[in-house]
Amino acid sequence: MRAHLPQVWRVAHRILRHREDTEDVVQEVFLVAHRSLAGFRGESRFSTWLCRIAVTRALNHLERAEEKVRRSSLSIDATAADGAPDPNPGAMRGELVDRSPSPLRTLESRELMRRLRDCFEKLPSTWRAVVALRDGEDRSYEEIAAVLGLALGTVRSRLARARLSLRECVGGESS
Amino acid sequence: MTDREPEHPRELLSAWIDGEVTPEERAAVESHLAGCPACRDLAEDLRALSGAVASDEPPPVPEELPARVAWRIRGESAAARRGASRWLRVVPLTAAATLAAVALLVTVVVHQNSERGTQVTPAIQAPYPGPARVSPELEREAQEAAARKKQAQAPGAVASKRVALQKPALAEVRKDAGVAGLEEAKVAPEATSSEQNAVPAGKTGPPAAAATDHAPIATRYRSDRSELATAKPSAAEVAPEAQGGAVGGVLGGVENQESAAPPAAAYAPSPAASPAETRRARALAASGGTDLAEPSAKVIKGEGFRDLDVACGGSWSAMQPLSWRLAASERERAVGDLGTLVDGLGGRLSIPSGPGFPTVLTIGIPRDGWDELRTALKKRGIEGVALDAHAGERVACLRVEIRLED
Numbered sequence: 001m002r003a004h005l006p007q008v009w010r011v012a013h014r015i016l017r018h019r020e021d022t023e024d025v026v027q028e029v030f031l032v033a034h035r036s037l038a039g040f041r042g043e044s045r046f047s048t049w050l051c052r053i054a055v056t057r058a059l060n061h062l063e064r065a066e067e068k069v070r071r072s073s074l075s076i077d078a079t080a081a082d083g084a085p086d087p088n089p090g091a092m093r094g095e096l097v098d099r100s101p102s103p104l105r106t107l108e109s110r111e112l113m114r115r116l117r118d119c120f121e122k123l124p125s126t127w128r129a130v131v132a133l134r135d136g137e138d139r140s141y142e143e144i145a146a147v148l149g150l151a152l153g154t155v156r157s158r159l160a161r162a163r164l165s166l167r168e169c170v171g172g173e174s175s
Numbered sequence: 176m177t178d179r180e181p182e183h184p185r186e187l188l189s190a191w192i193d194g195e196v197t198p199e200e201r202a203a204v205e206s207h208l209a210g211c212p213a214c215r216d217l218a219e220d221l222r223a224l225s226g227a228v229a230s231d232e233p234p235p236v237p238e239e240l241p242a243r244v245a246w247r248i249r250g251e252s253a254a255a256r257r258g259a260s261r262w263l264r265v266v267p268l269t270a271a272a273t274l275a276a277v278a279l280l281v282t283v284v285v286h287q288n289s290e291r292g293t294q295v296t297p298a299i300q301a302p303y304p305g306p307a308r309v310s311p312e313l314e315r316e317a318q319e320a321a322a323r324k325k326q327a328q329a330p331g332a333v334a335s336k337r338v339a340l341q342k343p344a345l346a347e348v349r350k351d352a353g354v355a356g357l358e359e360a361k362v363a364p365e366a367t368s369s370e371q372n373a374v375p376a377g378k379t380g381p382p383a384a385a386a387t388d389h390a391p392i393a394t395r396y397r398s399d400r401s402e403l404a405t406a407k408p409s410a411a412e413v414a415p416e417a418q419g420g421a422v423g424g425v426l427g428g429v430e431n432q433e434s435a436a437p438p439a440a441a442y443a444p445s446p447a448a449s450p451a452e453t454r455r456a457r458a459l460a461a462s463g464g465t466d467l468a469e470p471s472a473k474v475i476k477g478e479g480f481r482d483l484d485v486a487c488g489g490s491w492s493a494m495q496p497l498s499w500r501l502a503a504s505e506r507e508r509a510v511g512d513l514g515t516l517v518d519g520l521g522g523r524l525s526i527p528s529g530p531g532f533p534t535v536l537t538i539g540i541p542r543d544g545w546d547e548l549r550t551a552l553k554k555r556g557i558e559g560v561a562l563d564a565h566a567g568e569r570v571a572c573l574r575v576e577i578r579l580e581d
Contacts, residue, residue: 002241005236005240005241005244006236009233009236009240010233013233013234014233019234019237022233023237023240023243026240026244027240027243027244027247030244030247030248031244031247031248031251034248034251035251104220104223104224105219105220105223109227112227113227113230113231116224116227116228116231117231120228131228132228134193134225135224135225135228135229136228136229136231138229140195141190141193141195156186156189156190156195157186159189159190159193160185160186160187160188160189160190161186163189163221163224163225164185164189164221166224167217167220167221167224170224171220
């Protein structure tokens with residue numbers, strides 16, 4: 001357990017962004033893993049299996065607190081092609097209107113991180129998971145697809161949408 | 176490039192910065208970037224964002240989390256073991272309930288027979304619910320056998336012999352009843368004491384072994400004799416623990432037990448309850464209905480602490496914690512073991528949230544489990560545990576501060 005705890009902790013925290021929630025979810029993850037150990041068929045690496053449980057549990061936890069997303073100032077009316085609500089539908093349309101230097105790169109790093117965290121919490125939970133696994137945990141698209149049970153193309157499009165939404169959100173707050 | 180992004184390959188840009196594109200896609204993106212400053216800006220932004228997310232490291236794993244996880248896993252394993260033993264306990268409780276029903280049934284039958292002027296000897300009353308449940312053929316056979324023996328024996332012995340001769344009839348009826356739990360009742364050691372508690376010896380109850388044999392017969396008899404079934408108490412009325420067991424089967428009784436924790440006000444110890452169950456139920460009542468032995472409630476936060484406050488009388492939280500010196504390498508196992516012990520006594524051990532050791536554990540325990548706890552704590556080198564200093568009416572509480580040795 002000790003060997004895998006840091007990984008589970010990191011993944012869960014990157015999705016949840018809340019210490020107490022993460023503690024609860026991590027405990028859940030290991031309890032579930034303990035119960036299901038007999039059912040682990042070795043089709044994937046143990047760490048991938050554990051990571052999948054962690055992501056699923058974290059997403060379930062977020063779903064239970066979905067009102068947090070609804071409190072977001074961003075619109076979630078539109079629904080992305082892959083089923084997740086798109087907080088920033090314009091981001092994928094190839095509209096590059098603002099040609100001024102990106103506010104993202106002019107922000108002081110502490111302010112950037114503050115905004116990034118705020119904006120991250122506004123993302124649909126499934127998008128958070130993709131960003132957390134790719135940018136946070138440096139997982140390949142293939143690994144992410146295995147953990148989340150998605151097609152490679154879905155991982156790619158979901159990640160792109162999430163990043164573009166984050167960019168719009170972080171940059172938009174400065175204008 | 177996809178159809179959706181004829182001018183600016185935004186989705187591909189995201190994959191391109193990750194190196195997750197095919198050679199053809201890479202060539203297309205790079206060709207586009209060469210002539211599109213906006214997309215170059217976008218690619219830079221995406222890189223910056225990706226880097227920012229990566230650098231936003233989660234906090235380190237809380238030091239006490241491994242112990243908490245280990246403890247919860249142990250708790251669940253212990254609960255699973257308890258669940259299995261509870262399963263075995265429910266069967267005798269069900270048997271005790273049906274036995275009580277049999278006793279009442281016998282009384283009713285005897286009363287009816289008396290009103291009709293039928294003579295029923297005391298020797299027959301006790302072990303048998305009544306003659307009506309025995310098939311006429313078996314009854315006749317028994318009577319014939321009794322008649323054959325009658326000439327060779329004294330008249331006073333007829334009644335007891337008749338009991339012995341009817342044993343095969345009982346076995347046959349039991350087989351028909353098909354109560355699988357009966358066999359379990361036989362192997363559960365608690366069956367004897369429970370049933371003896373439920374039916375005082377020497378009155379309407381037979382010896383424990385006979386009681387076990389008769390339990391399923393009551394079920395059969397109840398369905399065969401509906402007019403009598405309405406006149407006797409249900410299993411639930413006799414023993415709440417057995418609710419659902421006698422009618423719905425053994426498993427039904429377990430499910431009811433699992434899902435329907437009694438409210439504190441409704442708690443009334445069953446005479447058939449084991450000491451551990453009684454302790455647990457008392458603690459439950461004292462804690463305002465929170466099940467102290469529920470594994471998921473062992474790590475208490477927020478609301479849970481207030482429950483313990485109430486249960487412990489309020490002033491306990493100001494008490495000086497007892498000191499527990501532990502090697503750092505030992506703490507995980509030691510705390511887990513203590514948790515299992517407290518759990519077994521029907522109490523609750525809480526590991527408060529917060530970073531780092533040493534930390535203060537809180538233990539709430541039913542008062543009648545106190546001596547055992549004190550002995551166990553003493554063995555662990557935790558001294559100075561006095562019950563009166565920090566006990567509520569039914570639940571005693573104490574705090575233990577873990578001090579790590581290096």
